[in-house]
Amino acid sequence: MRVLTAIWEIFTNPAFYKLTLTAATPFIFASLGGVYSEITGVVNIALEGIMLMGAFVSIVFTAITGNPWIGVLFAIFVGLGMAWLHAWASIKWRGNQIVSGTALILLAQGVTGFLMEPIFGRPGQTDIVGKIPELRIPLLMKNRFLAQSIGELSPMIYIAFGCVALAWFIIYKTKLGLRMRAVGENPEAADTLGVNVYMIRYFGVLMSGIMASLGGAFLSVGEVGNFRELMTGGRGFIALAAMILGNWNPVGAMWASLLFGFSEAFANQLQSSPMLHVASSTKPLFNMFPFIVTLIVIAGFIGKTRPPAADGVPYEK
């Protein structure tokens, strides 16, 4: 009974919906990254690494310049650089895309850990160096529930939803998007019709770099204002699951990301609920929740979604 009351309290608390949106935002950014890349036929599991690098670089440049937006800008540059490495290995050199992605994840873990001491003087985590201020929408502040749930949000959350609309428009409403999908489904046919398969694939992978680095930057300068080693904690992979569940469609990926954000926020709220008095030693069991949800969802839905036909297959002219 106490559990039910606790759950009821969570659902009626407006702050819970803000937490859900906040938790979903990194997934939205990164899963869009996955969509851009895989729709052209390049599997990009490096999302996790690009996110980590984005989180780190944005904090470094926020510390240097004092402006978190400049931090985000540099995160995008570095994200593009890492995505270019992945594109170079998997498109130009036709390397194994999953192995190259794994290398980039390790690279991000190595570089961020390695630079902690030279830059911030200590390993582990940085001090709070500053975050992007929340955007207050006066119109929403009149109602208490709206004010506490969506009245004051990080502007990056709005950018994330803007990116969903933009991705949907690019992929389904432009010539470029048609070419991207053609290259992902049947590169030989697209090539015959004069589409530059390599260029389109580079574009897809580089876009995924921008998106994933934004997702990472949100985790640090968007949400908490500091960097912790390995702070992405598997979110890049959950984003991949969101992309699959969303059937490689930006809007679908957004809904799946909201579901995963919801399960993360729910697990966090439940373990800190004053109704339940969860001992700190039992909390790890709650942390398992989002991962179990993801696993069940992938297992249950995957047969019903379909990846691009040439996903993960290097193209040889």
Added chain:
Amino acid sequence: MSSKLWAFVVPIVSVIIALLISSIVIVLIGQNPIVAYTALFRGAFGSKLAIASVVIKSTPLILTGLAVGFGFRAGLFNIGAEGQMVMGAMIGTAFAINVAWMPAVFAIPLTMVVGMIAGAGYAAIAGFLKAKTGAHEVVTTIMLNWIAEYLSSYVVTVPMGVGFGTPKSPEIANSTKLPPLITVQATELTSGIIVAIIAAIVIYIILEKTTKGYELKGTGFNPYAAEYGGIKISQNIVLAMAISGALAGLAGTLEVMGVHHRFLGTLSGGKGFDGISIALIGQNHPIGIIFAALLMGSLRTGSNEMQFAGVPKHIILIVQAIIIFLVAADRIVRTMFIRKKKVKVS
């Protein structure tokens, strides 16, 4: 060059390039790479104790390398060796705590078997999902890794936890501790290394000398052709994941039986992920994997000494990343040689 020669050249050249690029990184933070690499070498081979630690560190790495490499040969990317290792160690410990009455002749092999079954069962979940629904094993095993990590950090504090400070289980029964080969300055060189080498030989025999191994390789090489040839794909996927997981589980159990003598929450510490690098450097060949694991073990052991010299040991991760990247895109290395040849001719 023949493909057999490439199998040696690509990893060796990749390791050299990785060390060169990393030395530039070391210069960038204002340190001397020669000093750093000397410290690395001394830390790994400078004393009997250092060499013993290299062997101790390499033992689980041989097994996680075999786990990932065996998966690769069967066309599966088992990125979940980390979680399988934790499950093997955890359930192996739960068994080993309770069998004090059993003589060591039975207790030691039985504990290993329990750990292997735990790892195999955990990996089989991902294999089953792949076979039944097509869920990619990379995503599912990553999820299983996190579940294993959180589950173990709960188990090691609440149901199994003893004492204060670092979460830990009680000590395992004496009859399940692996006898040390030799003792160097209170550090026991465990006989686990022998188990790991036997495992490598067994995997070699399975892959090269048995029909089942041939089937598994066929499934990995070309699933459509294999199915056409009458091989049951989904059965083989589950079996290959289970064998791979059993090796990772054994890695965890041996860490408990030979090194820590109890279960610790932080026991895996990235050894499962190291298995990926090791499998790739060893070109997925059991004997190559033994050498690659020794290389990685010495890098890891030596990196502590390097840390004292002022170079953060994360540099090892960067070295690893560059090696994997170059092995993934092995045409980069091949092209370097082909270009050089052309220059010589002209």
